[in-house]
Amino acid sequence: MKKGIQVIASAVVMQICLGGVYAWSIYTPVLRNVYGMTGGQTGSIFGITIAVFSVAMIFAGRFQEKYGPRVVSFIGALFFAAGYILSSQSNGSYLILAAGIGVLSGIGIGCGYVCALATAIKWYPKRKGLITGIAVMGFGGGAILLSRIANGLMSNGMDVLQVFLGVGLVVGVILIVCALLLKLPPDMIKGKDDSGSVTGKSLRQPSFISLVIGMFAGTFGGLLVIGNLAPIGISWNFTSAQAAFAIGLFSIGNMVGRFVWGVVYDRIKNIAIPLSLGLLGIAMLALLLPLPYAGFLTASLFIGFSFGACFVLYAAHVATLYGSWAVGKIYPLVFLAYGVAGITGPFLGGFLYDVFSSYSYATILAVSIAWISAGVIFYLNSRGRSGNSIPAGG
16 A cells, blocks of 8 residues: 555645646736736636636546556646746736646646546545545645745745746646656556446436536635635735735635545535535625635635535545546546636636626625525435436446
């Protein structure tokens, strides 16, 4: 099992590096003030990253079953590094930033994320929730480190484009090293895939539909907040350093939530999904209140905690319904909802602020989506309760 521990450690470090994408809002005030970008533009770059990340996961999930996680995650590391290095040469051009950080780094994130997650679950298939939580815990915490470093560098005079160059070079190297340490369990071989026969049928099941709805609802709200958290704080007259600290707390909540929700899932299974959406809605409601700084930090922490459930519960439940091998093939289809949320959530947050000079309207929309979806999922789960899971090994 030493190899298994090595894989888990590599997966966590890889996820920490990739999770720096959630520090995006730390760059947005500079991109707006120095390079003249709008809230919609900065939000859409983040949204494009999430959307490309989600689509890339579909192909990466299939390729890693055929060629192995090491090859696919290595290629992903190169894409990630190339995206940030290209963006550092953009001179603030929206199109180049969208191509570099949005498209190229998005491909890299998708390749690394699915390889790390699917490989970790294959090593410990009997503890799906716990291992999923540990494996993706780093992704939730990556923004803690990057937001602190990036804010410190920019506060000391470094241009945001120079920060992008540093991310591309340093994080790219770390991702390459982690990719080379990923390895399948000895009883599994590349090319063996017993999930293909269930993919088509899974798309028509109430359980699958509920996963897609829940993934969209949870990530729409979470991405809307994290994609605009620094501007939200600044709009309430907090400093950029205080806003950066809120991003860090969101990331801590996200990271801890991934672990806790994994443990919760192992105990109550899919009931955890609507529960997490209900709690997310309650946490986001706090943003409608005139909060002091301590309240703003608390809200950020609990929104992050609830948001973290999205990256544990759905992957773990796919493994429960269809088997461990299905994670690399079926889970990316569920994850597409995250891509849709990535396009709509951050953009709408920035756009509605541009129109109304307030984030309240976007918050109300996100809360409504979360709570309505929780009710729909309860209904769909009751319909699909009679034997809609398909054992697929693992």
